Amino acid sequence: MTQPPEPPPADALLELREALRAFADERAWEPFHSPRNLATALTVEAGELLEHFQWLENAESAALPPDTLAAVRLEMADVLLYLVRLADRLGVDLAQAARDKMRLNAQRYPVATARGSRRKHDRL
Amino acid sequence: MTQPPEPPPADALLELREALRAFADERAWEPFHSPRNLATALTVEAGELLEHFQWLENAESAALPPDTLAAVRLEMADVLLYLVRLADRLGVDLAQAARDKMRLNAQRYPVATARGSRRKHDRL
């Protein structure tokens, strides 16, 4: 009697982590997935994402043509996939890291001084 | 009679999306959060993440000293936060985009040919 397959986790980041592990494992890609390689691949994908915006005014970038948006969407997916994989390899809980960083940002950018400003926290 | 606050979403990406919206809204940062600006900020953060790895051998990068790992963790958080924010501004469902990209990757990198290989799909 076989077990029914487990349902996917309710949390997308956990679901992707498991899916990426299986994907890499089936392809014997573990040796290539050093944290350095993954951080490099993530940066390369960020550049590919940015390429779509490089000649646009800010206002234009909020109204992308459908084919550009479709391409941008997949580049964003690439960034997320490498980020989730990197987190897995480093043993980092990505959601908790983001929550911690948001708490730090709330301290660095108090509403009273940061409101309407583009300044970096060390210049507020 | 006031409503009790809603519990946070079970999914971390949705939780972060809501938290980032509130954060930007309180600070009147919406005008700065054009998709182009956010894609640029994401790339800058990717570079800051990569900086920690730039002189390391692959093997070394799998055993980071604790202070480096702590810094890397927060850089990863920055990448995620800008990615979630960008997705929100573009109306992209990040989790679904990642699932779609994984399906595409499964087609591009069949186990039979991709196993143990670092080649890009157009060279397999």
Place this chain on the structure above:
Amino acid sequence: MTQPPEPPPADALLELREALRAFADERAWEPFHSPRNLATALTVEAGELLEHFQWLENAESAALPPDTLAAVRLEMADVLLYLVRLADRLGVDLAQAARDKMRLNAQRYPVATARGSRRKHDRL
């Protein structure tokens, strides 16, 4: 009687600056060549350069196959071209900036403490 054409400047950076100005001018690209756009394009090209190295060990990267080297060479050219163009738009003397930075690096990385070390100057 026509004038003979002026010889190209002896200095490659000046030669490229003049050639890029003429190239952009003929194509009416000046409006797109804001410093921000050029810095973005430069970063995108850096990512394309890096892509060729993303799965390589350091040792492998010193012995690139000829077709990879040919591609890498042109990506390096792209980085240089955008850098020269950006410098022109900002009124920066690139060679002098590099000399100034080398002088700063000599102070930050004295031979006695930096020898054989990968540490950043603020950790020496």
Place this chain on the structure above:
Amino acid sequence: MTQPPEPPPADALLELREALRAFADERAWEPFHSPRNLATALTVEAGELLEHFQWLENAESAALPPDTLAAVRLEMADVLLYLVRLADRLGVDLAQAARDKMRLNAQRYPVATARGSRRKHDRL
């Protein structure tokens, strides 16, 4: 009888190449200067350059405050220094590569079709 020191090369790229060789040699940095490491460092510096522009409108970026311009100038220097060093390690003649790429760009972007357009060559 000692020889007088050789004058620096008239060409800035050659001058910098020699200066960087000596700098790395004195510090025994050759083992760290693999092409992959240098390409990574170049990308990290490009990100630091881009950071100064990340919240600016295109028009603003053409009129940087003096302290920003001074910082931008040194980030540009960093990009150039790593590029020159990478070229040296790969045996690439950077000036000739740039000339070759400009010739290719002239073919890809004929004045007649590229004038006033931001389209990439494969979409002209």
